Amino acid sequence: MNFHDRLTIAVDFDGTVVEDAYPKIGKTRIFAFETLKRLQQDGHRLILWTYRNGTKLQEAVDFCKENGIEFYAVNASFPEEKFDHSRSRKIHADLFIDDRNIGGALGWGEIYQMITNEIPDMKSAKRKGGLFSWFK
Numbered sequence: 001m002n003f004h005d006r007l008t009i010a011v012d013f014d015g016t017v018v019e020d021a022y023p024k025i026g027k028t029r030i031f032a033f034e035t036l037k038r039l040q041q042d043g044h045r046l047i048l049w050t051y052r053n054g055t056k057l058q059e060a061v062d063f064c065k066e067n068g069i070e071f072y073a074v075n076a077s078f079p080e081e082k083f084d085h086s087r088s089r090k091i092h093a094d095l096f097i098d099d100r101n102i103g104g105a106l107g108w109g110e111i112y113q114m115i116t117n118e119i120p121d122m123k124s125a126k127r128k129g130g131l132f133s134w135f136k
Contacts, residue, residue: 007094007115008072009039010049013060015099023056025063031108033067038112045072047093 011017017036019026040046048071052060061074073079077092095115099105106114 006043008045010093010096012098013050035108
């Protein structure tokens with residue numbers, strides 16, 4: 001896979017787009033919405049992927065919309081997908097942006113640089129000693 005092609009990117013909300021203040025909506029993390037807008041302008045599909053549900057989920061969706069971001073899908077791989085409680089809620093995405101990553105939450109500027117400029121294709125990463133070697 002070439003990381004410069006259009007990607008489907010799953011984005012967590014609490015602790016990632018906003019500071020973690022669940023069940024309230026925390027303060028917006030610096031450059032979060034600017035970066036998300038730029039990723040959409042670059043042609044990437046964004047999915048809101050969050051633990052929130054019900055009215056708390058709708059509050060997050062509305063907050064993002066008020067800040068200029070409408071997601072391709074919410075807690076689903078595509079807009080028409082209905083969550084079936086008898087199976088996993090795992091979704092299909094090329095990348096997941098989440099504050100629970102190993103190493104914690106990155107800055108949004110760093111995330112954008114990694115997606116657009118820094119991440120090599122997987123074959124190249126394997127030849128160079130693994131994907132993690134590129135983040136040192």
